[in-house]
Amino acid sequence: MLSIRRISTSRWWHKKKNWILFAIFLFLVFVRISKGSFYKDFYYFISKPFWPGQFQKEIVLKSIEQEYLIKLNLLKKDNERLRRILSLKESSNGDHISAAVISRKAGSWWRQLILNKGSKDGVEIGNIVIGPGGLLGRVNSTSIFTSSVTLITSPESKLGVWVDRPQINGLLVGLGDDFPNLILYSKNTDIKVGDFISSSPASTLLPPNIPIGIVQSIDETLKSKKTAKISLLAKPHVIDWVQILKVNIK
């Protein structure tokens, strides 16, 4: 009787070790079915402190910036070469004068900048002024030490511009507020919000391909033409340093 009882107490499920082995087996089955996702997620958390940090990001961004600059220079050279072949208009290169803004009237009716470079530094009436972002305006008058720039938001300003996507010319009119109006003399023009505006290759005042702004809203209430409000890329309210481009439109 006693011996029988002893046999019944030694069955495999009575051993803790066996249950542990079974649990490990189940876990491995789960890992196999989930294709190791548990391990991958676990690795995600333990490797987090060692991920490529801010320093590496800076290096990558710098490399990308250099790559873009090289590409930009190559494209510029290509553009100049092709323009020369096609006998299109071009502006003189490398003739930039850096100037600081010493007076700024970017609100109200009078929208102008006064720069600290004048006729003494070679600035001439009609020179183009660009800032970070793109076109700001044209030099309207010069004194010995200063030059005055009419901003493209001024009610006096009217410029021929190029709408890049639909490939059409338009007229950019300053209204005395921060958003000049683009007038397109065709009702059927396919213009959309977000279209990019640059200086027109047909313009006699500006060299071609200077970025100006982006279409912000379109007004189709007029019968014979379409108008659009343009958000400028260069912000005259905040720019302190500008570049004066000596225009030589051929």
Place this chain on the structure above:
Amino acid sequence: MNKFFTKKLSIISFFFIPIIFLWHPNWLGLLGVQPYWPLFWLLPWSMIHGSFNGLIVGLFLGLILDSLTLDHNFTQIPGLIFCGFLFGRIKFHKENLVGHFRYGLICSFGSFLCGTLYFLQILFRNFLDSNSLMFISGVKNILAEVFLTGFFAPFICSQLLRIFKFSRRKLHK
């Protein structure tokens, strides 16, 4: 030398108007618009010297400010002449506090007048191109200018008036 400055204070301050006009600090503006600075000087000066002198000085101010702005097609002269003439007809108020607020109202009205005359010139210029309706958004320039001019006028005009009166008294002595 000191006496000369005291006597000619109003004339000397006249030459600072274009500089303040060009100064245009962003932190002082509303919607990018500044108060119409020449009115702060024109009001006390015209009140002291009368309509005719106010009209002449309005013309001078207009000529100087037009030469500073680049708009060759539009001018500030009509507005300033009219304001100079109008301000010359205003009498002094006995009660000081009312006087201060009155300067605010008068300068607001003057700014509205100058702004509207300038705006009408822009509308008229673009009337033939049938683009004039686009310029309606510029009304906000007038409103911001009217508010700011009215807001600052009581502080600046009353001080200038006090200085001009003092300088005139010295001149007659």
